Amino acid sequence: MEFNLARAKVLNSKAKNAEDVASKLALVHDFFSGTGPTYDFIVNVATLGIDHWWKRTIIGAIPTEPNRVLDLACGTGILTFAIARRFPHCQVVGVELRDEYLQIARAKAESLGLKNVEFVLSRAEDYASEQNFDCVVSSYLAKYADLPLLTRNTKNMLTEGGLLLMHDFTYPPNAILVGIWRVYFKLLQLFGTPLYPAWREIFYGLPDLIERPRWRDELLSALDANGFETIRSRNLTLYGSAIVTAERPARN
Numbered sequence: 001m002e003f004n005l006a007r008a009k010v011l012n013s014k015a016k017n018a019e020d021v022a023s024k025l026a027l028v029h030d031f032f033s034g035t036g037p038t039y040d041f042i043v044n045v046a047t048l049g050i051d052h053w054w055k056r057t058i059i060g061a062i063p064t065e066p067n068r069v070l071d072l073a074c075g076t077g078i079l080t081f082a083i084a085r086r087f088p089h090c091q092v093v094g095v096e097l098r099d100e101y102l103q104i105a106r107a108k109a110e111s112l113g114l115k116n117v118e119f120v121l122s123r124a125e126d127y128a129s130e131q132n133f134d135c136v137v138s139s140y141l142a143k144y145a146d147l148p149l150l151t152r153n154t155k156n157m158l159t160e161g162g163l164l165l166m167h168d169f170t171y172p173p174n175a176i177l178v179g180i181w182r183v184y185f186k187l188l189q190l191f192g193t194p195l196y197p198a199w200r201e202i203f204y205g206l207p208d209l210i211e212r213p214r215w216r217d218e219l220l221s222a223l224d225a226n227g228f229e230t231i232r233s234r235n236l237t238l239y240g241s242a243i244v245t246a247e248r249p250a251r252n
Contacts, residue, residue, distance in 0.1 A: 063163055070092075070157065
């Protein structure tokens with residue numbers, strides 16, 4: 001009886017995890033279907049241009065003279081290309097779940113003539129590479145991801161002392177900032193939806209997604225559980241987003 005109960009708990013846990021994965025994949029599909037052609041423009045406009053500064057901040061945290069960098073959930077390659085230009089002798093791999101976005105990223109790479117980028121179609125948590133990376137970065141992935149699985153798999157791909165960096169939106173910590181945050185999204189909903197109907201699901205669904213799950217707490221816990229070191233969290237732009245960094249420990 002005890003064996004059967006234990007086995008049932010394991011099966012229930014696996015079933016729940018499978019449901020969570022399917023739910024998150026469906027959410028990403030609902031949010032981003034048809035948004036590829038306007039993604040770069042909307043990200044820039046909707047963040048009032050601050051996304052460019054956030055990306056520069058991410059690049060500034062990448063270790064000096066990296067040989068290989070992995071960009072998870074790379075989208076249309078905004079961050080991927082910025083890294084490739086900043087480190088021209090570094091091989092940059094962008095991993096993206098949606099083929100719609102990857103096709104745009106590959107076309108941009110050809111247009112820009114960048115030879116040090118590679119794009120792979122895969123869910124971030126499922127991607128694996130036999131070659132290690134000096135740094136793994138992501139922007140806007142954490143709130144959608146299975147963070148315990150992602151951090152475990154990412155650690156296996158990092159070099160000793162390699163850096164994991166994750167950036168995403170955060171929910172403001174006080175009433176004044178919350179008020180500004182709500183007005184901001186209300187304006188996006190009222191004026192952005194008629195102009196860009198493909199973004200309706202994001203304009204209306206993203207606030208709830210940011211508010212409910214606290215990805216940063218889950219990520220910090222997962223990093224600690226998987227043995228990362230030098231774990232740090234940094235708030236950006238009036239708590240509008242945050243960067244979490246951690247290092248894979250070097251063997252003694």
